[in-house]
Amino acid sequence: MDAAVAEKPARFETVMTPAEPAIMKERKPKIVTEGVTVHYGDKQAIYPLDIKIPDRAVSAFIGPSGCGKSTFLRCINRMNDTIPTARVGGRITIDGEDIYDPALDVVQLRARVGMVFQKPNPFPKSIFDNIAYGPRIHGFARNRTDLEEIVVNSLKRAGLFEEVKDRLESPGTGLSGGQQQRLCIARAIAVNPDVILMDEPCSALDPIATARIEELIDELRENYCIVIVTHSMQQAARVSQLTAFFHLGTLVEVGDTEAMFTNPQERRTQDYIMGRFG
Amino acid sequence: MNTHIVSAFDEELAELRKLIAQMGGLAEDQFGKSIEALSRSDRELAERVIAADDKIDRLEKDLEKRAIKLIAKRQPMAADLRAIIVAIRISSDLERIGDLAKNIAKRTLAVDEPLPRSVNAGMNRMAELALEQLSDVLDAYARLDVDKAQDVWVKDSRIDALYNSVFRELLTYMMEDARTIGMCTHLLFGAKNIERIGDHTTNIAENIHYLITGGAPKGERPKEDATSVTPVQPLAK
Numbered sequence: 001m002d003a004a005v006a007e008k009p010a011r012f013e014t015v016m017t018p019a020e021p022a023i024m025k026e027r028k029p030k031i032v033t034e035g036v037t038v039h040y041g042d043k044q045a046i047y048p049l050d051i052k053i054p055d056r057a058v059s060a061f062i063g064p065s066g067c068g069k070s071t072f073l074r075c076i077n078r079m080n081d082t083i084p085t086a087r088v089g090g091r092i093t094i095d096g097e098d099i100y101d102p103a104l105d106v107v108q109l110r111a112r113v114g115m116v117f118q119k120p121n122p123f124p125k126s127i128f129d130n131i132a133y134g135p136r137i138h139g140f141a142r143n144r145t146d147l148e149e150i151v152v153n154s155l156k157r158a159g160l161f162e163e164v165k166d167r168l169e170s171p172g173t174g175l176s177g178g179q180q181q182r183l184c185i186a187r188a189i190a191v192n193p194d195v196i197l198m199d200e201p202c203s204a205l206d207p208i209a210t211a212r213i214e215e216l217i218d219e220l221r222e223n224y225c226i227v228i229v230t231h232s233m234q235q236a237a238r239v240s241q242l243t244a245f246f247h248l249g250t251l252v253e254v255g256d257t258e259a260m261f262t263n264p265q266e267r268r269t270q271d272y273i274m275g276r277f278g
Numbered sequence: 279m280n281t282h283i284v285s286a287f288d289e290e291l292a293e294l295r296k297l298i299a300q301m302g303g304l305a306e307d308q309f310g311k312s313i314e315a316l317s318r319s320d321r322e323l324a325e326r327v328i329a330a331d332d333k334i335d336r337l338e339k340d341l342e343k344r345a346i347k348l349i350a351k352r353q354p355m356a357a358d359l360r361a362i363i364v365a366i367r368i369s370s371d372l373e374r375i376g377d378l379a380k381n382i383a384k385r386t387l388a389v390d391e392p393l394p395r396s397v398n399a400g401m402n403r404m405a406e407l408a409l410e411q412l413s414d415v416l417d418a419y420a421r422l423d424v425d426k427a428q429d430v431w432v433k434d435s436r437i438d439a440l441y442n443s444v445f446r447e448l449l450t451y452m453m454e455d456a457r458t459i460g461m462c463t464h465l466l467f468g469a470k471n472i473e474r475i476g477d478h479t480t481n482i483a484e485n486i487h488y489l490i491t492g493g494a495p496k497g498e499r500p501k502e503d504a505t506s507v508t509p510v511q512p513l514a515k
Contacts, residue, residue, distance in 0.1 A: 233355060270279075274355050
């Protein structure tokens with residue numbers, strides 16, 4: 001009997017989290033960064049950072065305030081260019097194309113890489129013009145019919161059309177907070193981007209408006225590469241497939257969202273997501 | 279592990295662990311007494327075991343209520359989430375162990391003659407092993423000792439092997455003398471209950487492994503219980 005036990009050295013073998021996230025096997029990498037650094041004047045905000053962000057999926061950046069997640073997000077559409085003291089090093093490519101290439105048109109880049117901010121920021125214009133603005137300046141519409149089609153489609157994809165279809169000429173600022181945020185998302189998708197960056201898009205919204213945005217993000221991921229910065233761990237767990245944890249300007253851990261929230265490998269990630277003292 | 283920023287969260291988690299310890303102690307006690315009652319045909323002890331099962335059930339309900347409240351209130355993640363899920367699972371295994379002990383006690387009341395000596399010895403040995411396993415696994419939980427949990431997990435096959443021999447022995451009794459069928463059937467169920475307690479104990483070991491490592495044990499646990507495929511043939515005379 002004991003011999004039988006000895007013959008079968010059945011050990012508990014643990015099936016651990018693979019080194020490369022499973023989502024990267026299913027999707028091609030859209031955004032790839034190598035050794036990205038950011039300085040604000042003398043202060044270094046991001047230490048050399050390598051990450052691959054999958055296409056047609058939602059990637060969430062989490063971490064405590066000041067960890068560099070928003071700074072890094074802003075590198076992806078070169079928003080940091082607008083800050084005079086900011087210096088970005090390393091290499092960021094989208095579909096293999098270096099976005100810091102001096103020959104690249106930044107305005108075109110920002111059409112490809114849309115951004116949604118923490119506080120909804122509609123232009124002080126009508127709902128229609130909020131969305132028509134981008135397609136107009138990028139020359140996407142040949143005539144009024146084209147433009148109307150873009151506006152209606154964008155509103156539909158953002159899940160806002162039914163609520164505003166009878167008042168497209170009223171000001172965008174007159175909408176509720178959640179509607180304004182969906183208007184901003186509609187505005188971002190009106191110019192046909194590949195990538196949508198969202199910097200805490202729900203932090204100014206109530207739970208119902210938040211749920212609507214999350215539902216929308218889930219629908220949009222079929223067609224876009226979405227990167228979201230969020231302070232809500234539950235939100236990251238709900239909407240994303242890949243999660244990256246930032247701390248003090250470094251990328252500590254990146255993995256499939258499911259693994260990150262049930263069994264993170266790094267001590268600092270564990271402490272942060274469980275709300276423990278680090 | 280660092281403590282939580284919200285200290286009440288730590289206290290609530292500690293409370294779950296305390297409840298598991300209480301349930302585990304009661305389950306051990308109930309199981310030990312049920313075997314003693316069966317082995318000595320002690321009806322009074324059997325009655326006490328049956329009456330006391332309610333206590334484990336109530337602790338399980340209490341734990342479940344607290345665990346659900348914790349999940350709703352704290353939205354636990356990672357190791358915290360595992361600790362709560364594992365506490366719920368272990369408490370349900372312990373509650374089942376309590377039920378099985380109660381069932382063994384009930385069979386004491388149904389069997390009104392002394393047990394055949396060698397069957398009694400076999401069942402006592404099984405129970406001894408199962409009790410040792412249960413006590414080890416509770417210890418492994420209290421100390422978060424994954425190696426000890428692993429030991430328990432592997433050693434369950436000893437109980438299975440003993441169950442095989444008790445099963446065969448009871449079969450021969452029944453085949454030799456049909457008047458023993460009533461008693462032997464009860465004893466067979468009794469032995470099966472002990473074997474099942476062993477299985478719940480290995481469940482607990484697996485959960486401890488998950489709690490500590492976050493992963494599931496890979497591969498099949500070694501199994502020795504062959505009774506479900508043992509043919510019953512009349513004795514050749």
